[in-house]
Amino acid sequence: MEIKDIVKEENLVYKKTSLMTNKPLSYCPGCGHGTAHRIIMEVIEEMDAQAETIGIAPVGCSVLAYEFMNIDMIQAAHGRAPAVATGVKRTWPEKFVFTYQGDGDLAAIGTAETIHACNRGEFITIIFINNGIYGMTGGQMAPTTLQGMKTSTSPYGRNLSMMGNPLKITELIAQLPGTYFVSRQAVHTPAAVRKAKKAIQKAFDVQKEKKGLSFVEIVSNCNSGWKLPPVKANQWMVDNMFPFYPLGDIKVDGELIQKA
Amino acid sequence: MGELKLMKGNEAIAEAAIRAGVDAYFGYPITPQSEVLEYLMQEQPEERTGMVVLQAESELAAINMVYGAASAGKKVLTTSSSPGISLYQEGISYIAGAELPCVIANVVRGGPGLGTIQPSQADYFQTVKGGGHGDYKLFTLAPSSVQEMADFVGLGFEVAYKYRTPVMILTDGMIGQMMEKVELQEQKPRWTAEDIKGLHDKWATTGKTTDRERNIITSLNLESAVQEKHNHHLQAKYRQMENEEVRYETFNVEDAEYLIVAYGSSARIAQKTISLARAKGIKVGLLRPITLFPFPVKPLAGLVPQLKGILSVELSAGQMVEDVKLAVECKVRVEHYGRFGGMIHSPEEVLTAFEQKFIGG
Numbered sequence: 001m002e003i004k005d006i007v008k009e010e011n012l013v014y015k016k017t018s019l020m021t022n023k024p025l026s027y028c029p030g031c032g033h034g035t036a037h038r039i040i041m042e043v044i045e046e047m048d049a050q051a052e053t054i055g056i057a058p059v060g061c062s063v064l065a066y067e068f069m070n071i072d073m074i075q076a077a078h079g080r081a082p083a084v085a086t087g088v089k090r091t092w093p094e095k096f097v098f099t100y101q102g103d104g105d106l107a108a109i110g111t112a113e114t115i116h117a118c119n120r121g122e123f124i125t126i127i128f129i130n131n132g133i134y135g136m137t138g139g140q141m142a143p144t145t146l147q148g149m150k151t152s153t154s155p156y157g158r159n160l161s162m163m164g165n166p167l168k169i170t171e172l173i174a175q176l177p178g179t180y181f182v183s184r185q186a187v188h189t190p191a192a193v194r195k196a197k198k199a200i201q202k203a204f205d206v207q208k209e210k211k212g213l214s215f216v217e218i219v220s221n222c223n224s225g226w227k228l229p230p231v232k233a234n235q236w237m238v239d240n241m242f243p244f245y246p247l248g249d250i251k252v253d254g255e256l257i258q259k260a
Numbered sequence: 261m262g263e264l265k266l267m268k269g270n271e272a273i274a275e276a277a278i279r280a281g282v283d284a285y286f287g288y289p290i291t292p293q294s295e296v297l298e299y300l301m302q303e304q305p306e307e308r309t310g311m312v313v314l315q316a317e318s319e320l321a322a323i324n325m326v327y328g329a330a331s332a333g334k335k336v337l338t339t340s341s342s343p344g345i346s347l348y349q350e351g352i353s354y355i356a357g358a359e360l361p362c363v364i365a366n367v368v369r370g371g372p373g374l375g376t377i378q379p380s381q382a383d384y385f386q387t388v389k390g391g392g393h394g395d396y397k398l399f400t401l402a403p404s405s406v407q408e409m410a411d412f413v414g415l416g417f418e419v420a421y422k423y424r425t426p427v428m429i430l431t432d433g434m435i436g437q438m439m440e441k442v443e444l445q446e447q448k449p450r451w452t453a454e455d456i457k458g459l460h461d462k463w464a465t466t467g468k469t470t471d472r473e474r475n476i477i478t479s480l481n482l483e484s485a486v487q488e489k490h491n492h493h494l495q496a497k498y499r500q501m502e503n504e505e506v507r508y509e510t511f512n513v514e515d516a517e518y519l520i521v522a523y524g525s526s527a528r529i530a531q532k533t534i535s536l537a538r539a540k541g542i543k544v545g546l547l548r549p550i551t552l553f554p555f556p557v558k559p560l561a562g563l564v565p566q567l568k569g570i571l572s573v574e575l576s577a578g579q580m581v582e583d584v585k586l587a588v589e590c591k592v593r594v595e596h597y598g599r600f601g602g603m604i605h606s607p608e609e610v611l612t613a614f615e616q617k618f619i620g621g
Contacts, residue, residue: 051467054332066476072465074331075478077354080324083316087328087336088465090312091284095332095467113324116317 019045019070026064030230032220033061035187036100036129037068039197043204044071044096053096054088056081058110060102061135079110082117085124096207098125104134107143107169114173121178121212125203128170128215131222132241139225143167146244151225166244170217174251180212182251186219186242188234199249212254219245262443269409269435270295272442273339273365276410278305280417281448283334284312286325288344291377292433293367296339309450319344323351323364330360331477333456333464335417339365341433342383343374345391352426353392356494357479359463361420363413365429367436370602378602379433379525384579387430388553395491397498398428399505400552402523406440408550414445419505423497424463430552432575434525434604498554507550508559512538516545518618519563520610521584522573523549526598530573532607533614542619552580560587567592569618573610574598593618 185196203214
């Protein structure tokens with residue numbers, strides 16, 4: 001039996017969304033970006049919203065997201081995506097507008113834009129990929145780098161007294177009245193992917209209903225930056241990132257989830 | 261004749277924007293231009309035309325809101341003053357690189373640093389020699405009256421969309437703050453979604469429809485050969501502007517033996533200087549560049565044979581004077597005069613400086 005005997009219409013249980021281009025992903029093998037891209041595009045495809053959606057990807061590993069997402073896209077300056085999104089959404093209030101930002105972008109250089117877009121309650125969706133490191137520039141310390149975590153600019157581990165604390169920006173923006181739905185997810189297992197996709201779907205629903213800003217953090221691995229093979233990187237993420245950045249909804253329907 | 265009103269220069273920009281059918285204004289308060297944002301908030305153009313007005317959290321955010329709205333095919337205006345415009349520079353470079361049309365006004369104040377809140381023309385270099393990173397030019401209009409503050413908003417958008425390029429209105433605290441009679445244009449309708457599709461569907465990110473490829477707004481090219489090609493394309497636009505978009509005005513040049521070159525508020529002051537000089541029998545004329553880029557090189561060079569000297573007058577330590585020297589290729593003596601740091605020269609001070617440099621000297 002050859003592959004052509006298997007790839008037949010009746011055997012298809014899954015296919016790539018048409019909202020991903022055929023361009024090979026430039027991300028490192030094992031990186032979570034590709035999966036995150038795919039589930040966002042699947043959600044937009046399922047909503048039949050390609051013609052209504054504008055995506056914004058600023059500087060970082062995902063600066064080339066426009067090569068892979070088959071929608072109109074704007075590449076933004078480092079940290080400024082929420083401001084760019086505000087400019088689009090305020091002038092096209094019926095369109096879907098989302099940003100796709102990394103941790104350095106969203107929680108360091110773009111902190112002001114993030115907080116103020118959230119606080120104004122812009123009817124946009126922010127997808128926040130948190131891998132605790134600057135991937136594109138070669139593994140420097142990020143605002144979300146964990147205590148003791150080694151990076152090229154914290155080679156002896158993040159020293160809190162010298163370098164400050166890892167920033168839980170998602171918890172921070174959840175406090176703001178402008179945010180309506182805030183969730184933290186991951187894409188390291190099929191179950192996690194399903195949950196993350198559901199959160200993204202809800203985020204777009206909230207945007208459509210003009211209830212407030214919707215925000216989905218995806219805790220992701222960076223095997224290159226963490227200097228671990230993909231499987232080990234995912235395990236390291238489970239063991240170290242998730243205890244500090246616990247998965248689950250943080251704010252639903254404008255109400256903070258009370259932890260027991 | 262359009263409606264006549266007595267307005268501040270800053271208010272004229274704001275009212276002209278509403279009437280030009282501008283879709284959005286994003287800005288951040290800074291003296292001496294806060295009246296633009298205040299006027300718009302007071303006027304509620306959302307009710308009049310649907311124009312969006314938003315006070316951003318910073319100049320960084322404001323210029324990137326402009327970037328976003330312009331990317332999506334919307335007519336967008338912002339204004340600021342010198343320290344704020346310094347913060348705009350990153351965004352302006354991106355806007356130029358990504359070829360986005362928009363109009364920006366700089367109501368200049370004295371610098372460097374926090375400087376003063378008084379008028380200045382010391383942002384000439386920042387405006388016409390770059391400002392942000394990379395090889396780009398800003399089409400720059402320099403109004404010298406409240407009327408031109410209003411008129412250049414509409415003209416600015418015409419040029420911005422003709423070339424898909426950012427346009428700067430370079431003015432100062434004097435023109436921004438003073439009140440004059442201004443004739444306002446009739447209300448133009450804002451573009452509809454259909455208009456935008458018809459006009460800008462080749463590039464604007466309004467959502468990918470099945471009848472076209474996706475549109476991408478970016479200033480990034482990882483391949484340097486591609487980026488060089490893109491730069492050549494930008495340079496070709498700037499050369500076209502130099503050929504087609506030069507604007508200037510002359511005053512008393514027909515028999516002039518000397519010339520003052522001055523723009524904006526300095527041109528107003530210099531006009532009085534020329535009357536004073538003429539009364540003393542000194543034949544001085546004025547060339548007022550209206551576009552600073554493209555600079556009126558040919559008109560200026562054309563006057564050289566009749567001239568004994570040129571005085572470049574600016575509210576700066578001498579910035580435009582470099583372009584005057586380049587335009588006349590050192591074929592005639594060029595001197596600079598100007599008060600700066602927020603001080604304004606009087607017509608008499610300009611005349612005294614002129615006489616010391618050219619008559620008595």
